[in-house]
Amino acid sequence: MLKKAFLIKSASLLLILFIGCSSDENNGEPEKPIDSITPTITCVSNIDETVDALSAGKQVTYTAPTGNDNLPGFEVSQIEGLASGELFPVGTTTNTYEVKDAAGNTATCSFDITVTRSEPSSSLPYFIGADPTPSDKVWSKVENLSDEFNDGVFDESKWLNTDPARWIGRAPGLFKKNTVSEADDNLKLTAYMLDAPEVVNGSTFTHAGSNIYSKEAAQVGYYTECRMKANQTFMSSTFWLINNRNDGTGCDVRVTELDIQECVGQVTGTANFAQNFDETMHSNTHSRQTDCPETPTGSAGGSSEIGAKVYSDYFVYGVWWKSATEIEFYLNGENVYTITPEADFDLPMFLRMVIETYDWNPVPSDGGMTGTEEQRTTYYDWVRTWKLE
Incomplete structure (x- = not known):
């Protein structure tokens, strides 16, 4: 009686193992390889611009970085800064881009856009931003x-x-x-x-x-x-x-x-x-x-x-x-x-x-x-x- 019970139990265990193995193999299809290769991305060099004293900033266009990966399905997005063509304020704006592949691997790159005001002019008072000079005066x-x-x-x-x-x-x-x-x-x-x-x-x-x-x-x-x-x-x-x-x-x-x-x-x-x-x-x-x-x-x-x-x-x-x-x-x-x-x-x-x-x-x-x-x-x-x- 004990021998018969042992055989039934062993058969049940084999059946479970068979079903589990069939499930892991995705109905006979081989497993997908693990993607551990980091994508690549390259940014443009830093950009320097100059504006006059009354300007709050400057519209700057630049070439957005493109990424690359060993497999298709990667995406590039901006995670910091301002997009090309926007008004960049006086000072330094850091722009950071990220590339992410289908497996979740990421890489980033950054570049700065620096907008500097011109030195005060010897021909006019030094005002920045709004000019307070009355419209009918010089x-x-x-x-x-x-x-x-x-x-x-x-x-x-x-x-x-x-x-x-x-x-x-x-x-x-x-x-x-x-x-x-x-x-x-x-x-x-x-x-x-x-x-x-x-x-x-x-x-x-x-x-x-x-x-x-x-x-x-x-x-x-x-x-x-x-x-x-x-x-x-x-x-x-x-x-x-x-x-x-x-x-x-x-x-x-x-x-x-x-x-x-x-x-x-x-x-x-x-x-x-x-x-x-x-x-x-x-x-x-x-x-x-x-x-x-x-x-x-x-x-x-x-x-x-x-x-x-x-x-x-x-x-x-x-x-x-x-x-x-x-x-x-x-x-x-x-x-x-x-x-x-x-x-x-x-x-x-x-x-x-x-x-x-x-x-x-x-x-x-x-x-x-x-x-x-x-x-x-x-x-x-x-x-x-x-x-x-």
């Missing part, structure tokens, strides 16, 4: 408030190198003429430590800075800009406007100051407001020293992140003194904020390029002048001023 350069600094000679017909009768500097920074030079197509203001402290008007000075005045005054409606690379010290790099208080009469005997950019290369102060002064654009409007109670005094300002250290590269700082009550500020051609001053800004103001010390950013323990001459220098590539006509 910009005309004010030559006495403009300088390309490209002839190796400091232009004394346009600029005054320090004026001790007005301001000698804020201790411990004393303005010195020998900090100023023009070379390498730049106005160069180079700070240094004095060989010995100097006492002037009861104040002790240990460092040398710079103070450049324009001889001609800017007026309401002017647009002024500079391309500047800040120094890397605790001393400032600045571009601003201020009036001469005693030039006015009556209630115009007052001070109006318009700071376009004030920054430092090394933050040594501990105040919260100071912590980003080495990587932002800081602007202010000040109304002060008025003899008329009806004239408002006070300050109003704004700031914008640069996205890098102020000394890492040249940046374009600009201001449109649009009206007595509306002042627009520009960073690298873009309008970053608008300030309404506390009092009307309608008095003529003179351009200033100043390297000074701030009481809120004290001298570091090593004196702050251990860097190279290049690191201690603020570079002005150019200054340009425009008026509407």
